[in-house]
Amino acid sequence: MFFIQFLKSSIGKKWIMACSGFCLILFLCSHAAGNATLFNSIPLFQAYADQLHSHPLIISVLSKALSLVFVIHTTTGVLLFLQNRKARSTGYKVQKRAVKYSQASRTMIFSGLFILLYVLAHTYAVSFGDHATIGLTISYLFSSPLVVLFYITSFIVLAIHLSHGFWSMLQTFGVNHPRYNKLIRNLTYIVPIFFLLIFSAISLLFIF
Amino acid sequence: MSTTSINLSLEIWRQKDSKAKGDFETYKLTNISTDMSFLEMLDVLNEQLTREGSDPVAFDHDCREGICGMCGAVINGIAHGPEPETTLCQLHMRHFNEGDTLVIEPFRSRAFPIHKDLVTDRSALDRIIQAGGYVSVNTGGTPDGNSTPIPSATAELSMDAASCIGCGACVASCPNGAAMLFTGAKISQLSLLPQGQPERKERAMAMVTAMDKEGFGNCTNERECEAVCPKGISIRNIARMNREFVKASFF
Amino acid sequence: MELKSNVPEGPLAEKWDNHRFTSKLVNPANRRKHSIIVIGTGLAGASASATLAEQGYEVKTFCIQDSPRRAHSIAAQGGINAAKNYQNDGDSIQRLFYDTIKGGDFRSREANVYRLAQVSNNIIDQCVAQGVPFAREYGGTLANRSFGGAQVSRTFYARGQTGQQLLLGAYSALSRQIKTGKVTMHTRKEMMELVLVDGKARGIVTRDIITGKLETYSADAVILATGGYGNAYFLSTNAMASNVTAAWRAHKKGAGFANPCFVQIHPTCIPVHGSFQSKLTLMSESLRNDGRVWVPTKPGDTRRPGSIPEDERDYYLESKYPGFGNLVPRDVASRNAKEQCDEGKGVGTTNLAVYLDFAEAISRDGEATILRKYGNLFQMYEKITDSNPLREPMMIYPAVHYTMGGLWVDYNLMTTIPGLFAIGECNFSDHGANRLGASALMQGLADGYFIIGTSIASYLGSTKQDAVDSDHPQFSDAKKQVQGRIDKLLDCNESGPDGKLTVDEIHKELGLLLWDHCGMARNKEGLEKALTELPAIQEKFWNNVYIPGTGEELNQSLERAGRLADFLEFAEIMILDALNREESCGCHLREESQTEDNEAKRDDAGYSHVAVWEYQGDRGAPKLHKEQLLFENVTPSQRSYK
Structure with a gap:
């Protein structure tokens, strides 16, 4: 079938990465917006969480869909990594890149796996607990500087991942035009830094 | 033009044939004029090897003016060497310094098996073109050249893509051994022109499918291809191919 | 050797039409029964392969590079001429014809040059339809520039890469036919010998450059599109692999070589x-x-x-x-x-x-x-x-840039060997003693796209020949000869490299000899000197060259040596031809033939002919034949730049 064929093609796989990545960015936006309630107060955040959990649709469908997207993004990423290693099975003696500042694109698989680790830890600590007391769970968690450090490290890794991922997603979608490339280049800085700042600020709220 | 001479140490990949297991060999070259091109430097090495009775280094080359796309090797980790938008034959030794060690490796990719030393088999690129990199017109019976006006800017964009010399440096430099820039350039050239419209979808489908079949890797947008391309072909052409392929797949 | 130009009857402007009307044809259903070998994939070879395959013939195409797209046509920068008169500046087929024949200093055949001018317009249409991104005006029409001193703007171009774009157009048409299976493409195979059966060209022997294996291929006709011989001078603007081998092999089998001394510098x-x-x-x-x-x-x-x-x-x-x-x-x-x-x-x-x-x-x-x-x-x-x-x-x-000389061909582009055709720079036909800028691309594509198809049909339609396959004894004999030549080359290296010379060292020596004595200005004394010095270089090559490696592998020294061996033989007729032409014309000044103010003096009474050399075996001196040039439509005039 044409759809399966598309997905199996090299460009199809790029699209899977880009589309799932796009969904994950949207999720990050909503997550950031929800968590921003913490800037106001813990009870407001608790109220937001209660609201969220009062919608069966969100719990039963959206959260599962999100997990699915996450799994797709991760497995396709790992699959691509393995496939691509085979396509260039013999490396060069001198490993050198012609592109300056290619650290982010070079390390996508590693930053990705680190984020996976973070997500597992984060869901274990937060989502599987009692959502009725999530406000307390969070303030307890973030009272430990070690946890905050782990979180902030993860956000930095996420920002690095996004600094390539966001631009890469647009490129895959075919958005590359001299008229907009400057804007896109700026966005590749703004988007990751935005998420880094907002999430880090939240985790730091509880220390100070 | 200031001519000086430098001494070099070369580490070159030597491999007897496609089945042999290759390895690096080190050679010393003295008194290399900085006015030489990189390939002339290899010529000097080969003359030296021949006089010693050893096997000269096999390397592909032909026009030596940067347009045929036959030459190419990876110099110290960079395809076609350190100068941007320059093929190996147009790279001059003045860009190197006294006492430098140059590691010279063949273009590597699963789709480019090695024949001997630095000579690789890039016929996979030809097969991508054969899959659809053309406009299906027979000789004769074509309309007057001016019957379809093409905006100058469009012709220039198409020409940007068409200037690909098919050297394969994009594949060699890609950490994934992908041929997206090569394929994207040809798809772009023809999709931009009115002459390419009738077969636009079939072409995108056929060429991408052929590319995948040849064993090239996937694109992860690392931009290495664009950085080493001797003709400065932009990855905008890959973006265009992505669009073309999606359109062809779904609509 | 009989030189029948086979120029059709009728007024100049109607000759090509008349010819196409009177030529024999091959029924479309029968074309698939005929196979044709094309050597070379430059503008002429690629366009001919594609066109013949489109018409239905089984085509086998060969090139020495790793891909047909590498041929040296790709390096042409300037542009391609056509008599479109898009600029409304007074151009016409007649004018392009006149400029080309005058540019060639009246040493080419009227009918061929006129036909070239006639089909020039079709070339542009063809290339545009293939998606060649020619430069455009802001209004979207094709742009032109004036080139090489022409008084009209008739040159079409794609930046400084016109040759590349035209070649890639022909290459794409060829690729399409490879895909359909009508063209079998053989890359990295070098033609080593031409095979004749009953006096007709029926096949070739090739050497696989990667494995060294000798192979034979048979066909009903053979087309050489192997370019020029400028590399005889060692240093030239030609690609490194450009060589005279295919043309020289054909010459030794009986194809006349025309005007070998006409080299553009x-x-x-x-x-x-x-x-x-x-x-x-x-x-x-x-x-x-x-x-x-x-x-x-x-x-x-x-x-x-x-x-x-x-x-x-x-x-x-x-x-x-x-x-x-x-x-x-x-x-x-x-x-x-x-x-x-x-x-x-x-x-x-x-x-x-x-x-x-x-x-x-x-x-x-x-x-x-x-x-x-x-x-x-x-x-x-x-x-x-x-x-x-x-x-x-x-x-x-x-x-050294371009060679106007080449295999002698008649109006059909057929050499003196029946069934052997030569197209593009490889033949002598259109540029006389000097080629105008932006005309090489035009000729290559004219021959390949628009002329050779008619010639092949005419030849196959009027020639009865038995099916021949490569088991025929002529093929095995030819193969043995080629093997013998390779063995002889490799024999030289038995005693090791000491005291020996590399291929390039000898090639440089030949190049210098030709450059000094058979270059832009020539004189009898110098040419005679060159003729006496040449055998010593030939001898040095055969006795003293060192070629490492074996014949059964990728051996670039052996490839170069084989080509140099042919250049060394070929150089003789180049010098002889220059010696024989005691006039200054086109590219060359013959020092004995100058006007009082040291300008080139052409001698129409004595040299208004094509000098065609016939091979007379290893010992015999090459024999000179002349095709008189008749000018019925133009009057040869002397150039003056004072």
């Missing part, structure tokens, strides 16, 4: 800067529009150009040719540059260069204007020489 190349130099790079002639050519008046002046005062500079072209100045034609510019260098006034490290100075143009028009015109050329020059032409004059020197 291009005045504006980047000069040689050392003995290691492997090739020369051409720069567009347009540079002479604004650059002034000069040398120091004192021989051996080693000061930097900037410190040579104005009154110690010799602007020799301007003083000698006040009418045309720096814009004299290619051959005059080339010849004078060599003359100055021979007098010891050459500049640069090798003293083999003259200055091309833009200082005056820059002070007159400003840097910006000059850069707009020549920016990319200046860049290219700086890349190679590391010197900026805005600051310091360029250095230029002439270089």
Whole structure:
């Protein structure tokens, strides 16, 4: 079938990465917006969480869909990594890149796996607990500087991942035009830094 | 033009044939004029090897003016060497310094098996073109050249893509051994022109499918291809191919 | 050897039509029963392969590079001529015809040149339809420029890469036929021998460049599209692999070789800067529009150009040719540059260069204007020489560029061997004694796209021949001969490399001999000297060359040696032809044939003919035949640039 064929093609796989990545960015936006309630107060955040959990649709469908997207993004990423290693099975003696500042694109698989680790830890600590007391769970968690450090490290890794991922997603979608490339280049800085700042600020709220 | 001479140490990949297991060999070259091109430097090495009775280094080359796309090797980790938008034959030794060690490796990719030393088999690129990199017109019976006006800017964009010399440096430099820039350039050239419209979808489908079949890797947008391309072909052409392929797949 | 030009009856403008009408055809259903071999995938070879396959023939195409797209047509920069008259500036088929035949100094066949001008327009249409991105005007119509001194703007171009774009167009048409299976493409295979059966060309022997395996292929006709022989001079603007082998093999089997001494030497190349130099790079002639050519008046002046005062500079072209100045034609510019260098006034490290100075143009028009015109050329020059032409004059020197001579062909592009055709630079047919700028691409594509199809049908339709396959004894004999030649080459290396010479060392020696005595200006004495010195080089090659490795592997030294062996034999008829042509014409000055003011003097009474050489076996001296040239529609006129 044409759809399966598309997905199996090299460009199809790029699209899977880009589309799932796009969904994950949207999720990050909503997550950031929800968590921003913490800037106001813990009870407001608790109220937001209660609201969220009062919608069966969100719990039963959206959260599962999100997990699915996450799994797709991760497995396709790992699959691509393995496939691509085979396509260039013999490396060069001198490993050198012609592109300056290619650290982010070079390390996508590693930053990705680190984020996976973070997500597992984060869901274990937060989502599987009692959502009725999530406000307390969070303030307890973030009272430990070690946890905050782990979180902030993860956000930095996420920002690095996004600094390539966001631009890469647009490129895959075919958005590359001299008229907009400057804007896109700026966005590749703004988007990751935005998420880094907002999430880090939240985790730091509880220390100070 | 200031001519000086430098001494070099070369580490070159030597491999007897496609089945042999290759390895690096080190050679010393003295008194290399900085006015030489990189390939002339290899010529000097080969003359030296021949006089010693050893096997000269096999390397592909032909026009030596940067347009045929036959030459190419990876110099110290960079395809076609350190100068941007320059093929190996147009790279001059003045860009190197006294006492430098140059590691010279063949273009590597699963789709480019090695024949001997630095000579690789890039016929996979030809097969991508054969899959659809053309406009299906027979000789004769074509309309007057001016019957379809093409905006100058469009012709220039198409020409940007068409200037690909098919050297394969994009594949060699890609950490994934992908041929997206090569394929994207040809798809772009023809999709931009009115002459390419009738077969636009079939072409995108056929060429991408052929590319995948040849064993090239996937694109992860690392931009290495664009950085080493001797003709400065932009990855905008890959973006265009992505669009073309999606359109062809779904609509 | 009989030279029948087979020019069709009728008025000049109707000959091609008449010919197509009277030619035999092959029924479309029968075409698949005929196979055709094409050697070479440049403009002529690729376009011929594609066109014949489209028509239904089974085509086997061969090239020595790793891909058909590498052929040296790809390096042509300037453009392609056509008589479209899109600019409404008075161009016409008749004018393109006249310019081409006059440019060739009236040494080509009227009917062939007229046909070339006729089909030139179809070429542009064909290439546009293939998606060749020619330069366009803002309104979307095709752009033209004037080129090579033509008085009309008839040159179509795609930046400075016209050859590349046209070749890629032909390559794409070829690729399409490879996909359909009508063309079997053999890359990295070198034609080593032509095989004749019953006096007709029926196949070839090839060597697989990767494995060294000799193979035979049979067909009903063989087309050579193997380019020119400029590399006989070692240094030329040709690609490294360009060679005369295929044409020479055909010659030795009976194909006449026409005008081998007609070699075009291009005045504006980047000069040689050392003995290691492997090739020369051409720069567009347009540079002479604004650059002034000069040398120091004192021989051996080693000061930097900037410190040579104005009154110690010799602007020799301007003083000698006040009418045309720096814009004299290619051959005059080339010849004078060599003359100055021979007098010891050459500049640069090798003293083999003259200055091309833009200082005056820059002070007159400003840097910006000059850069707009020549920016990319200046860049290219700086890349190679590391010197900026805005600051310091360029250095230029002439270089061998194109060979007008080639296998003799009749109006059908068939050589003197039935069934063997030669197209593109490989034949002699259209450029006479000198080729106009932007005409090489035109001829290659005209032959391949529009002419060879008719010729092949006419030949196959009128020739009865039995099916032959490569088991035929002629094939195994030819293969044995080729093997013998390779063994003989490799024999030389049995005693090791000590005291021996490399292939390139001997090639350079041959190149120098030809350049000194059979270059732009020739004289009897020099040519006779060259003729006596040539056997020593040949002998040195066969006794003293060292070729490492074996014949059963990728062996680039062996490839070069095989080609050089043929160049060494071929050089003899080049020199003989030059010696025989006791007139100055086209590209060449024969020193004995000059006017009182040292200008080239053509001798129409004695030399208005094509000189065709016939091979007489290893011992016999080559035999000269003449095809008289008749000019019924134009009147040969003498050039004057004073």
